[in-house]
Amino acid sequence: MSQTITIDPVTRLEGHGKVTIQLNDQGEVTDAHFHVTQVRGFERFSEGRPFYEMPSLMARICGICPVSHLIASAKACEAIMSVRIPHTAAQLRRMLNLAQMVQSHALSFFYLSSPDLILGMEADPKVRNILGVAAAKPELGRAGIGLRRFGQHIIELLGNKRIHPGWVVPGGVTEPLAQAKRDEILAMIPEAYANLGLGIGWYKQVAENFKPEIDVFANFPSLYMGLINEDESIEFTDGALRLIDAQGNTIDEGITASKYNEVIGEAVEPYSYTKFAYYKPLGYPDGSYRVGPLARLNIVKSMGTPKAEKELAEFKQLANGPVESSFYYHHARLVEMLYGIEKIEQILSDPLILDKHVRATAGVNRLEGSGQAEAPRGTLNHHYRVDENGKMTWANLVIATGQNNNAMNKGVAQAAKHYIKDGKFSEGILNRVEAVVRTFDPCLSCSTHAYGQMPLILTLVSSQGEVVDQVVRG
Amino acid sequence: MKSTRARCLLLACGNTLRGDDGIGPWLADWAEERFADEPGLHVISRQQWTPELAADLAEASAVLFVDCSTSSQAGSVELIEVHPAQRTEGVGTHQVSAAELLGLAQELYGSPPRKALLLTIGAGSTELSEEFSQAVLDTIPLACEQLQSAVEKMLACC
Numbered sequence: 001m002s003q004t005i006t007i008d009p010v011t012r013l014e015g016h017g018k019v020t021i022q023l024n025d026q027g028e029v030t031d032a033h034f035h036v037t038q039v040r041g042f043e044r045f046s047e048g049r050p051f052y053e054m055p056s057l058m059a060r061i062c063g064i065c066p067v068s069h070l071i072a073s074a075k076a077c078e079a080i081m082s083v084r085i086p087h088t089a090a091q092l093r094r095m096l097n098l099a100q101m102v103q104s105h106a107l108s109f110f111y112l113s114s115p116d117l118i119l120g121m122e123a124d125p126k127v128r129n130i131l132g133v134a135a136a137k138p139e140l141g142r143a144g145i146g147l148r149r150f151g152q153h154i155i156e157l158l159g160n161k162r163i164h165p166g167w168v169v170p171g172g173v174t175e176p177l178a179q180a181k182r183d184e185i186l187a188m189i190p191e192a193y194a195n196l197g198l199g200i201g202w203y204k205q206v207a208e209n210f211k212p213e214i215d216v217f218a219n220f221p222s223l224y225m226g227l228i229n230e231d232e233s234i235e236f237t238d239g240a241l242r243l244i245d246a247q248g249n250t251i252d253e254g255i256t257a258s259k260y261n262e263v264i265g266e267a268v269e270p271y272s273y274t275k276f277a278y279y280k281p282l283g284y285p286d287g288s289y290r291v292g293p294l295a296r297l298n299i300v301k302s303m304g305t306p307k308a309e310k311e312l313a314e315f316k317q318l319a320n321g322p323v324e325s326s327f328y329y330h331h332a333r334l335v336e337m338l339y340g341i342e343k344i345e346q347i348l349s350d351p352l353i354l355d356k357h358v359r360a361t362a363g364v365n366r367l368e369g370s371g372q373a374e375a376p377r378g379t380l381n382h383h384y385r386v387d388e389n390g391k392m393t394w395a396n397l398v399i400a401t402g403q404n405n406n407a408m409n410k411g412v413a414q415a416a417k418h419y420i421k422d423g424k425f426s427e428g429i430l431n432r433v434e435a436v437v438r439t440f441d442p443c444l445s446c447s448t449h450a451y452g453q454m455p456l457i458l459t460l461v462s463s464q465g466e467v468v469d470q471v472v473r474g
Numbered sequence: 475m476k477s478t479r480a481r482c483l484l485l486a487c488g489n490t491l492r493g494d495d496g497i498g499p500w501l502a503d504w505a506e507e508r509f510a511d512e513p514g515l516h517v518i519s520r521q522q523w524t525p526e527l528a529a530d531l532a533e534a535s536a537v538l539f540v541d542c543s544t545s546s547q548a549g550s551v552e553l554i555e556v557h558p559a560q561r562t563e564g565v566g567t568h569q570v571s572a573a574e575l576l577g578l579a580q581e582l583y584g585s586p587p588r589k590a591l592l593l594t595i596g597a598g599s600t601e602l603s604e605e606f607s608q609a610v611l612d613t614i615p616l617a618c619e620q621l622q623s624a625v626e627k628m629l630a631c632c
Contacts, residue, residue, distance in 0.1 A: 111525065130525050131559075131574065134581035141582045142529075149526050 003027070003423060005416075017444050019433055020271075021416045027423030032413035034437055036274040036401070036444050043395040051077055051364070051386045052170050058382065058397070059164045062443060064107065067100035067155065068375035069382075070168040071237060075257065075371025076382040077170035080390075081362035088355040089172030094237045095347045096158050096168065097373060098340040101236060102192075103151025104376035105293070105333040105340075108441040109199065110144020113330060116435050117206060121213070122428035140202060143195035147337065150192045154344070157181045172359035182348050192341045193307075200311070200334045210327060216418040217436050218326035218411025221246030223279060223289035225403070226296040227374050228253070233304035234296055234339060236374040242299045243279060243289065248321045252279070257370035260381050264398065274444070277403040288406035291378025292440065293332035298322040303335070305342035311335040326411055326439040333441075364390045375400050377441050401442040411436045480516030482628040483534035483587070484621075485572075487541045489521050494548075494597035494610045498540045501593075501621055508622060514629050522569045525578055532583035535632035538624050539572040539592040542610075546596035549609030551617050553624060556590040589632060591624055593617070 005021040021032045042061055046054060055073040059066035071093055078085060085093075115128040118137050127135070134141040152162050158177065159165020167173050207214075227235040228242045241255035255263055266275040267284040279287035289295070303312045315335055318328060347353060370383045378400030385394040415436045419429045484505050488498030502519035509515045518530060531537055539556065546552060558580045559573035570578070572592050579586040595617050598607030606614075 131577060131581065134578055138582050141578075145526050145529055145582065149529060152526065 005420070005425065017437070017442070019412055019437070021412075021420065021433070023420070023423050027421070029413070029417040029420050032409070032416045032433075033269075033271050034405075034408045034412050036272045036405075036442075043397060046392050046395045049392050051080055051384060051390045051392055054382075054384065054392065054395075055168055055170065056164070056166050059166075061397075063163050064104050064443060065100060065375045065377070066164050067096050067159075067168070068373050068380050070165070071097055071373040072371045072380045072382040074168050074170050075373065076369045076384045077371070078360075079258065079369025079371060080364060080366050080384065080386055081170060081360075081369075082365035083171055083360040083362045085172040085360050086355070086357045088176065088350075088352050089358040089360075090238065091347050091350055091353060092158065092173050092177055092358065093168060095344050096155060096165075097237045098344050098347075099151045099154035099158070101151070101374075101376045102337050102340040103148045103155070104441075105337050106144050106147035106151065108376070108438075109330060109333050110140065110147070112441070113435070113438050114140060114144070116431065116438075117203075117210070117330070121432050121435065122426075125427065125431070128431075137202070139198060143198045146191060146195040147199075150188055150195075150341075153188065154185055157184060169359070171361050174359070176356045176358045177354055179354055182353065185344065186348055189341060189345050193338075196334070196337050196341065200338070203331065203334055207331065213432065213435070214325045214327040216415050217439055218407055218414060219324050220410060220414065221322075221324060222407055223251070223282075223287070224295035224298045224322060225279075225289045225291050226299050226379060227372070228300055229304070231304070232301035234300045234302075234336075241372070241379065244299050244322065246322065246324075248298070252281075257372040257381060257383075260370060260372060260398075261383055261396075264381075266398065266402065272405065274405050275398075275402045276405045277398055278406070285406055289403065290326075290407045291400050291403045292329060292376075293336050294323060294326060294329045295378065296374065297332045297335060303339045305339055305346065307342055308335055308339035311338055326407070326436065329439040329441065364388065375443075377401060377443055378403055399443070401440075401444060404440045404442065408437055408440050408442065411439075480533065481514035481535045481632050482516070482625055483530060483537045484515060484517045484625065485523065485527065485530070485537055485539050485575075486517070486519040487521070487523050487539070488519075491602060491604060493599045493601055493603040493605065494595070494607050495542050495600045496604070497542050497595045497597070497606065497610055497614075497617070500606075500614075501540050501595075501617060504618055505621060505625065508618075509625065512629065515625060523572070523575055525570055525575075528575055528578035528582055531575055531579040531587055532585050534587045536589040536628035537576075537587040537591070538621070538628065539590070540621065541572075541592070541594055542597040542600070543594035544597050544600065546594060548596045548598035548607060549613040550596035551613055551620055552592075552594045552596075553620055554592050554594075556592045558586055587632075589628055591628075593621055593624065 003023040018035045022030050024030045055070045058069040058073040061069050111130050114133050156162045159167035225243045227239040229235045229239045242253040243251050245251050265280045266277050278284040303309045368385045372381045381398045383396045415433050486498035486502035488495045490496035490499050499519045502517050506517045556572045558576035576586045598609040
């Protein structure tokens, strides 16, 4: 009898999604899907608004990565204005984006995934949360909280708000950096290094214990894409996109925001509200690719900062070519956090960082514009069209989660096929399937967030629609 | 990181766009003004309480949580003692309770505040609005009185 297993909702994610697993008559997994069950609609309701409102409107998409939306949106507006922002404004935005990356990665690694890594995939769900982490490894809990506060406090100092800061505007930023704020950020750097050192050291000790998971957590060849500088170092705010193949060969690069739409397409599947991005020359689904920390480390030749450079060299030793298992998103996140702290320190030593000229002004000089940036989860592109008065007539956003969508679906299927035999599953197996999705740290709703309090129900349904088994959690 | 170093921490919660849910932030603003000359009081107001706040709690001698309550009678004012929660299923990253925050402060830093109180104001409506319901408007003087008294006692004893 064929059956369908449903995991709804998937927990410890940003937003709401579910997983369905199809079994054949022999109880073998034939297919699996990760469904994003929410509708966003931001593109549509931005129509008719003045384009200069877009950054603050688009930031409301997400409470975790609003800075990436602010930056991509402001850059799309600047393409419409045809302005180049002042050097100091570009550096300040870069620092803001890195601060967000650090706090978001800390949330993903220490809060959402470390319960599995510290307590085990089979641990009692009652303790598989941040309180459980605090009890088992308080020093790691403190490190995670410290890194979250580090990123959040920099965002608050620069943008005057921890969430949805209105400081990034078309043309630059609204006010320069004060010396007292620069000194306050510099004073936080040593503690951030210490906290991250704890996290990296602990992860390296335990990672190999998860060899079975590494082998089947979305471990397959794919394309990878991310922003990169001309010197082939990692970039989060400027630069252009590079795409590599499964062997590590560059298949396209220099993809600017305006060229993005020429080479990236979006497919639609009936089971998800999130679209499936793909590289147009290879078509869908062959042109599917991965973005985010794993992809970024796979495409770059250097981190551009000394401590992260050493960690990148070690990361590259994990494979002879691109690192394929999505389990290593965790590792890549830690390397990127180290880069973020180092780069923030470097930016603060820029002799022009306190310069007062931080904003360029202009009106509508083009009727179309695109902007791109790296969000913590991967590449983000905003594409706008306006009329001659600057009123928005059309918008399209391609977010990181859509670009990882195909890989997440393949990853869920790979893990389900490995772990589910004869139609039987346990709570620990259910958690492993969810953990595959967690490695990507997808941001599904970009607005509402909750986990844990929600019920999680895994149901076996016969081909006649009868419920034959059910596991209820929460 | 900016340190709280407070003898008394006032930690408010609420959304000013959701009617009576905004009473927590409103009382936080009131307290900040009322105790402007009191360096021993540190006020933090958030839309949600998140785990990071455990670090602020660990640095305070006493804490007064301020929030609205949807389970109490509209306009009622309650002041109760709060104790650290034990490890519980379903604790979130985007929202934790006062007791869970105290539990985190204890587990992570070993030093929760010696005194912890929760002041709640019964909500009449939490629908989209920047206005309070009449029940909450009527009770604001009592809520302010209770808050002031609680803070003064905490500052005196901690």
